[in-house]
Amino acid sequence: MTAADAGTGSDPGGRFDAAAFAAVTLLTVGAVLGNGLLFVAAVVPGVYLVAEAAASPPSPGAVRVERSLGSTAVPPGRPTTVTLTVANEGDRPIPDCRLVDRPPEGATVVEGTARGCVSVRPGETASISYAVVAGHGDHEFDDPVARFRSLSAAGWRTARPSVDGDATLSCRQAAETPAVRSAARRRAGARAGDSPGRGVEFHSVREYRRGDDVSRVDWRRYAKTGDLSTVDFREPHAAGTVVVVDVRRPGRVGRAPGRPTAATLSVDAAGRLFERLSAAGDRIGLSALGVAAADVDVPVAGDRADRPWVPPGDGETTRTRTTAVLEAAADVAAERPSRPPPTVGDAGRRAPARPGALRARLPGSAAVVVVTPLLDEEAAALVETLAGADHPVLAVSPDVTGGDRPGGRVAGVERRLRLERLRARGVEVVDWDVAEPLSVAVEGSA
Amino acid sequence: MSTAPAAGRPARTTAAGSVAVGVVATLGLGAATGETAVTAVGLAAGLALAGATRAATDAETALAGMLAALGGGLGVAGVAAVTLARVPWPPTLPVPFLPAAPFLLLLAGGLVGFGAAATVWHLPPAATGRAAVAGATVAAAPAAAGVVAAGGLAAAVPVAVVAAGLVVADRPALDGPALVAGAGLVVPLAVVDGRLATVAVEAAADETRRRALVDALAVTGPLGAVAGVVVAAPALAAGFLLAVRLAADTGLLGRVAGLQLVAAGTFLAAVAGGIAGTGVVVLVGVAAALLAWDLGEFAATLGREVGRGGASRRGEFVHVGGAVALAAVAVVAAVTAAGLVRTLPASGTPATVVAAAAAAVGTLLLLAALR
Amino acid sequence: MTDRRRRLGGAVGAAAVVLAAGLFFAPGAIGSVLPVSAIARSTALSAAAGRVLALGCVGVSCLLWIARVSGDEDPGPTLPPLSAPTADEPVVGGDLDGDVEATVEAAAAGADRDEVRSELRSLAVDALVHVDGCDRTTARRRVEAGEWTDDPVAAAYLADGSTESLRRRLAARLRPRRTTRRRVDRTIAAVEALLDERERERGR
Known part of the structure; x- marks a missing residue:
């Protein structure tokens, strides 16, 4: 392999200056006091000095580095794992290799760090791994930097080993083609005993766990399996289902810096819902709150509040439009406002949800799935309005609140109160703990 | 959630190993020298001073001042214990020459205790200045009381003038809670000072010394004398803390000051052991000091280059193994050398005297030149 | 400048070590060349205070030298710095x-x-x-x-x-x-x- 050698050196003020210091002190004190043992004790730091002179850091040429991505194409906001493997192809052990990967500018490391210190025997491999989240587009990884030290770790040699394997992460909304387990596609009403008017029922499997910490978020598992929390649709709905994704300003915050925003997670959830429901043969429509219809790449209709509106359908046009709207929503969702929105009070006035404009577009008995982080009053009010207008409503709410910060906990309490209020009014709410991935199942299709 | 970035903190496992090596070696050397209690008191004093520094960084000045006074008080107690074990009470001038080892062990314990706590709490050495100031603030009221008690009304006026001047000139720096805490100390002192003076006088070893003590008390008054002892504690603490600060400012202490102090303290304990003539243990002590330093440096560079979030467990274990092996080799080499030296004729012939001097100077110059 | 001083110090140090070795193993040979007993009688070696002063001075100047030299070593190319997460990114609450x-x-x-x-x-x-x-x-x-x-x-x-x-x-x-x-x-x-x-x- 080719390795650009970026130089050698030793740590300034390093431990072997200390050895010299100790030796001189012992010699001086021993000689001054006529203390033979202290004089002889200078042999101890002397051995350290000899060890320093004898050691040389291993050569970077014996190392092969390979990077592999959990998935090279993911939707924006979906984490993916990056594994950097170091193989020692030389005949000397490499006791200390510090590896710093350089992920793309547009990507954020959400689990672990892109660094590690490995120790590799000849013929062995060692690896470090971490998870990144990126926005829309293609993202190029830079070559990592590696620093090699001998066992005593006195001097080092730095290199930029070139990397085999994956170097590009591509983020597109349509990147994920769902594995459609084709089965008998049934329309609502095909099964006897279904209550008329309420052709759709939802329930979530996993219950909310309070106080889940950011550090517990198992993105690696999420990226690998993509399956834990389940929204279970008993049946596709006759009059079609409209997915409303909420990416208004209050949701464009993450649980911690560098974490995906609640809005990004909402778009991700909406994308999954759309894929699963349409795979099950349902007619799906889409609206995105907080997105301007003009910002969508393909021409789409708008509602009174100029938000994109894709009427329920199951054709290719619907799919194209929906994908474009979700792409636009993903872009908006990743735009973080420079100032965090207020948790209480006037949030609603700044980011109105305008349920009236949405209702004007909704077909009379369509089921509505609102994907919203419920971080402001407006979102809860919208769900209440829709439920009051006799639409079967399901709210799917990614939870980015909590953690240790007082702000996160207070936002968590406020969100909980909203959630309870909705449940008290008979709305089904899936409280999606984002520590666990959301999966959508439609019983009729599986 | 604490937003303090973990970046730059020493790697956890290795830093813990370094601190453990330092603490165990120092206590061991203290025990080998027969000064376990003094070493432990030094450790406790170091911990208290680190606590003072930590409190000072949290704007808890009163607490910082009290902890500094506690740490200084332990130091004063240690010095007093070492001295009084060898000199009859009350010590009068001239004080005979005292062995250096116990004092060095006290200081070594202080350095190791402070360094260990500073590593765990990640204290910046610059904050020690604030702790020293807090300690001085706590001492202000007892000092003023002592001066007034010793000098009567004549002294009260200048003290009042100085106090008023400080208030006018340096208002924001005056810290209410710390001053009040110091004033709180004066009250119990004023209650017990007479009784303490009686006990001190009765404990005197002989009549001459008793008379000297009584004379001294007549000058200062009992409250003045007791306040003087109380003020000595924050003063000693401030001296220690400011020395750490000075070492950091002159670049002797780097980013991981705590780990460096642990290693330096262990080294000092080893030298103390050598001076006291404890034998081969000294060689192990020196090796332990260098091992602590080795691990500390490794933890520091690892923390800087990889950080605590990175996977480094295996690399750390490999280095720890290597470092322990190197220390063991160094001990074996030094013990062998010590054995060889013992076989040499230990005589005062002119040739051996000149040879020893030449060897010492030559090795020193070579070492310096090799750097 | 530093290098010359360093070399000079090294040479003197090496000579002194060789001298010491010679005195240990062949005191007679060295004694015929150098006035050993006269040197041993000089104040710097015979009087305790003189010995302490002389050796102490050499030792302390060596320590200062090391402290000076260790500071100006070139740290060389650095790894990309560990960057703390961007704190100005809005978080919930x-x-x-x-x-x-x-x-x-x-x-x-x-x-x-x-x-x-x-x-x-x-x-x-x-x-x-x-x-x-x-x-x-x-x-x-x-x-x-x-x-x-x-x-x-x-x-x-x-x-x-x-x-x-x-x-x-x-x-x-x-x-x-x-x-x-x-x-x-x-x-x-x-x-x-x-x-x-x-x-x-x-x-x-």
Whole structure:
């Protein structure tokens, strides 16, 4: 392999200056006091000095580095794992290799760090791994930097080993083609005993766990399996289902810096819902709150509040439009406002949800799935309005609140109160703990 | 959630190993020298001073001042214990020459205790200045009381003038809670000072010394004398803390000051052991000091280059193994050398005297030149 | 310049070590060349004070030399720095975190400004309305009277007028930052406990 050698050196003020210091002190004190043992004790730091002179850091040429991505194409906001493997192809052990990967500018490391210190025997491999989240587009990884030290770790040699394997992460909304387990596609009403008017029922499997910490978020598992929390649709709905994704300003915050925003997670959830429901043969429509219809790449209709509106359908046009709207929503969702929105009070006035404009577009008995982080009053009010207008409503709410910060906990309490209020009014709410991935199942299709 | 970035903190496992090596070696050397209690008191004093520094960084000045006074008080107690074990009470001038080892062990314990706590709490050495100031603030009221008690009304006026001047000139720096805490100390002192003076006088070893003590008390008054002892504690603490600060400012202490102090303290304990003539243990002590330093440096560079979030467990274990092996080799080499030296004729012939001097100077110059 | 001095020091040092070795193993040979006994009788070696001074001077100057040299070593190319996560990115509830920090700093400076209390008060009122089903006025009165939680710290923090014990007020003076943070934490925890209790009751 080719390795650009970026130089050698030793740590300034390093431990072997200390050895010299100790030796001189012992010699001086021993000689001054006529203390033979202290004089002889200078042999101890002397051995350290000899060890320093004898050691040389291993050569970077014996190392092969390979990077592999959990998935090279993911939707924006979906984490993916990056594994950097170091193989020692030389005949000397490499006791200390510090590896710093350089992920793309547009990507954020959400689990672990892109660094590690490995120790590799000849013929062995060692690896470090971490998870990144990126926005829309293609993202190029830079070559990592590696620093090699001998066992005593006195001097080092730095290199930029070139990397085999994956170097590009591509983020597109349509990147994920769902594995459609084709089965008998049934329309609502095909099964006897279904209550008329309420052709759709939802329930979530996993219950909310309070106080889940950011550090517990198992993105690696999420990226690998993509399956834990389940929204279970008993049946596709006759009059079609409209997915409303909420990416208004209050949701464009993450649980911690560098974490995906609640809005990004909402778009991700909406994308999954759309894929699963349409795979099950349902007619799906889409609206995105907080997105301007003009910002969508393909021409789409708008509602009174100029938000994109894709009427329920199951054709290719619907799919194209929906994908474009979700792409636009993903872009908006990743735009973080420079100032965090207020948790209480006037949030609603700044980011109105305008349920009236949405209702004007909704077909009379369509089921509505609102994907919203419920971080402001407006979102809860919208769900209440829709439920009051006799639409079967399901709210799917990614939870980015909590953690240790007082702000996160207070936002968590406020969100909980909203959630309870909705449940008290008979709305089904899936409280999606984002520590666990959301999966959508439609019983009729599986 | 604490937003303090973990970046730059020493790697956890290795830093813990370094601190453990330092603490165990120092206590061991203290025990080998027969000064376990003094070493432990030094450790406790170091911990208290680190606590003072930590409190000072949290704007808890009163607490910082009290902890500094506690740490200084332990130091004063240690010095007093070492001295009084060898000199009859009350010590009068001239004080005979005292062995250096116990004092060095006290200081070594202080350095190791402070360094260990500073590593765990990640204290910046610059904050020690604030702790020293807090300690001085706590001492202000007892000092003023002592001066007034010793000098009567004549002294009260200048003290009042100085106090008023400080208030006018340096208002924001005056810290209410710390001053009040110091004033709180004066009250119990004023209650017990007479009784303490009686006990001190009765404990005197002989009549001459008793008379000297009584004379001294007549000058200062009992409250003045007791306040003087109380003020000595924050003063000693401030001296220690400011020395750490000075070492950091002159670049002797780097980013991981705590780990460096642990290693330096262990080294000092080893030298103390050598001076006291404890034998081969000294060689192990020196090796332990260098091992602590080795691990500390490794933890520091690892923390800087990889950080605590990175996977480094295996690399750390490999280095720890290597470092322990190197220390063991160094001990074996030094013990062998010590054995060889013992076989040499230990005589005062002119040739051996000149040879020893030449060897010492030559090795020193070579070492310096090799750097 | 430094290199020349270094080489000179090295040469003198090596010569001295060779001399020492010679004196140990062949004292006669060296003695015929050098006036060994005269050197041994010189003040720097025979008098204890002289010996201490001479050796001490050499030792201390070596230490200073090492301290000087160790500072100006070139650290060489560095690894990409560890970057702390960008702190200005908005996080959920970030504005309240800012208020808490401002209040904590105000407390450390001895000021009595509190930007969090009113927000937490309305949060507690909302939670109480939800849990007990009472109206807002009643809930507000109960919060102001400190009769909404068993936690004395939380109750005293949101209550109208300080009902804190002397011990707590003293603690607040001694440890302003920690006490302020603790009050906020305990209050949020008390509100969370209200909701948890309600959830448990309903679960039963």
